[in-house]
Amino acid sequence: MATTRTAHTVWNGTLQEGAGAVTFDSSGIGEYPVSWAARAEEPGGRTSPEELIAAAHSSCFSMALSNGLTGAGTPPSRLTTKAAVDFQPGTGITGIHLTVEGEVPGIDQAAFDSAAADAAQNCPVSQALKGTTITHEATLV
Numbered sequence: 001m002a003t004t005r006t007a008h009t010v011w012n013g014t015l016q017e018g019a020g021a022v023t024f025d026s027s028g029i030g031e032y033p034v035s036w037a038a039r040a041e042e043p044g045g046r047t048s049p050e051e052l053i054a055a056a057h058s059s060c061f062s063m064a065l066s067n068g069l070t071g072a073g074t075p076p077s078r079l080t081t082k083a084a085v086d087f088q089p090g091t092g093i094t095g096i097h098l099t100v101e102g103e104v105p106g107i108d109q110a111a112f113d114s115a116a117a118d119a120a121q122n123c124p125v126s127q128a129l130k131g132t133t134i135t136h137e138a139t140l141v
Contacts, residue, residue, distance in 0.1 A: 009034065022047065040089045050085040050093065057125045058083040061098050061136075064123035068115045069104055077103040096129065098136040112140050 005027075011020035011034075019035040038046035058081040069076050081100045088094050098120055102112055116138035120126060126134055 019046075022052070039087065048087070050087045053093070053096070053125075053129070054083040054085045057085070057096060057098065057123075057129070060123040060125035061100070061119050065100065065102075065116055065119035068118055069102075069107070069112075072111070072115065074104055074107040074111070077105060079103075093129075093132050095133040095135065098134065100136070100138050101141045102138065103141055107140070109138075109140055113138050 006025040007022055008025060009020050009022045012018050015036050019033060021031045021033050023031040033046040034048060035044075035046050038044055039048040039050065043051070061083070062079045062081045065079055065081075066076055079100055079102045081098060084097045084099070086094045086096070098116075100116055102116075104112060107115075116136055120134055120136040
């Protein structure tokens with residue numbers, strides 16, 4: 001069964017001087033301020049499209065990796081994933097780097113690396129972001 005999630009943004013003013021707020025409609029988790037400065041300079045308590053992509057990618061990757069490991073008979077105890085989305089004004093998103101630390105009983109580093117590579121390439125968010133370079137590193141802890 002397909003699902004649809006929604007969010008909306010209200011923006012006021014020009015790109016450089018304006019600001020807005022993104023609201024997570026489906027979950028109701030809140031409204032968060034956005035601005036060009038938060039995107040191209042320092043966040044200053046605001047979010048950006050790249051931070052939202054990082055959140056989506058880190059959670060999607062973690063779910064895909066957990067599923068792959070479980071399917072291989074080595075379910076994880078814990079996965080901690082960080083997604084770093086690089087943005088260059090005038091160019092756009094130039095890359096995404098996923099870093100995962102995993103507590104996975106009964107697995108060696110090579111198998112963990114392989115499972116992480118598969119998740120990095122095949123999670124739905126990675127598939128949606130095929131137009132950028134996605135790298136990863138995986139460490140068993």
